Amino acid sequence: MTALHPRLEELPDEFPVFPLAGALLLPGGRLPLNIFEPRYLAMVEDALGAGRMLGMVQPDRRLARGDNGPGLYRIGCLGRISAFEESGGGRYLITLSGVARFTIVEEVEMRRGYRRVRGAFSGFAADLQEPQACLPYERGILVAALRRYFSKTGVEANWDTIAEMPDAALVVSLAMACPFDAEEKQALLEARDEAERARVLLALLEINAFEGGSDDEDEPKAS
Numbered sequence: 001m002t003a004l005h006p007r008l009e010e011l012p013d014e015f016p017v018f019p020l021a022g023a024l025l026l027p028g029g030r031l032p033l034n035i036f037e038p039r040y041l042a043m044v045e046d047a048l049g050a051g052r053m054l055g056m057v058q059p060d061r062r063l064a065r066g067d068n069g070p071g072l073y074r075i076g077c078l079g080r081i082s083a084f085e086e087s088g089g090g091r092y093l094i095t096l097s098g099v100a101r102f103t104i105v106e107e108v109e110m111r112r113g114y115r116r117v118r119g120a121f122s123g124f125a126a127d128l129q130e131p132q133a134c135l136p137y138e139r140g141i142l143v144a145a146l147r148r149y150f151s152k153t154g155v156e157a158n159w160d161t162i163a164e165m166p167d168a169a170l171v172v173s174l175a176m177a178c179p180f181d182a183e184e185k186q187a188l189l190e191a192r193d194e195a196e197r198a199r200v201l202l203a204l205l206e207i208n209a210f211e212g213g214s215d216d217e218d219e220p221k222a223s
Contacts, residue, residue, distance in 0.1 A: 008125050011100060014108055016043045016116050017055040017076060019069060024185040025056040025077040026197075027098045027127035029172045035092040039113030044081070044092050046112065052081040055102060055119065058182050068107060068115050075190050077101050078119070098172075100127035101189065126193065131168035134194030137202070139167060145205040146174065152209045153179075171198050180204055 018033075018040060025031045035044055047054045055076045063071025079096030087093050102119035110116060135142065143162070150157050162170065175188040175197060184204050191197035 006099065006128070008100075008121055008128060011078065011102075011121050012051060012053055012119075014116060014118050015053050015055055015078065016047060016111070016114050017057050017072070017104075018043065019057055019059050019072055019115065021059050021061075021182045022179075022185060023056060023058070024176045024189060025079050025096055025098045026172050026176055026189065027077065027100055028131055028168070029098040029176050030082070031056065031079065031096045031098070031176065033094050033096065035094060036090065041090070041092060042112035043114040044084075044094060047081060048084065053078055053099070054081070054096070055079070055117065056096065057104070057117075058186055061182070068110060072104060073186055074104050075101055075186075076104065076119075077189060078121075100124050131172075131194055134171055135167045135198050136195045137198075142170075142198070142202055142205075145202055145209065149178070149205040149209040167198075168194055171201055174205075175201050178205070178208075180208065 023031065023033075035041055043054060055078050057076030058073050059070035060073045061070075065071065078099045078101070080099055081094050082097040083093075083095035085093040100121055101124040102121050103123070105118045105120050108116045108118055146157070146162070149155075165173065171194065175185075180188070187200050188197055188204070191200050
């Protein structure tokens with residue numbers, strides 16, 4: 001099995017995590033990140049020399065802040081650095097490709113200022129398989145809801161590109177790209193399977209189209 005398609009037993013037991021509210025990485029998705037804070041520059045450098053793996057996880061604002069920073073949701077997604085570029089001003093531009101979801105078992109000792117966890121992938125083996133046709137309803141229902149949502153929020157879309165995307169890729173792309181709030185993003189991440197995620201996505205599009213979109217969170221941005 002290649003590094004791009006690891007087996008469950010090849011996934012790391014311990015790995016760095018990047019806590020970032022509103023940033024959703026899903027298995028099969030691609031998340032661009034602009035890295036400039038020193039501890040996260042160090043995290044990327046270390047990850048590049050150790051399998052290119054790091055986890056994305058959201059802070060959970062319901063939890064108290066601990067010694068290492070804000071409390072975290074228990075479920076995140078492991079990603080592999082699939083693109084890397086140095087930019088001016090000491091920044092890194094990276095792309096994370098989603099591999100598999102994980103449950104945080106415990107935090108382990110920080111390294112060079114960034115947080116690390118011991119993760120478990122049990123229950124998420126299906127994330128490593130090729131995505132299946134996942135829409136539990138007619139595709140036109142999703143597209144109609146998406147049109148209402150984009151119209152309400154003022155988003156311009158390339159409908160030709162959307163029409164060409166396979167169902168599974170469309171659900172992942174929309175779930176990651178739409179500006180849902182942190183709790184909504186987490187619901188998409190924690191969906192049992194692709195079909196359940198498609199149901200959650202449709203519900204969120206309809207709710208946010210009716211309400212006019214989610215308020216911005218007072219949360220840290222990518223660094």
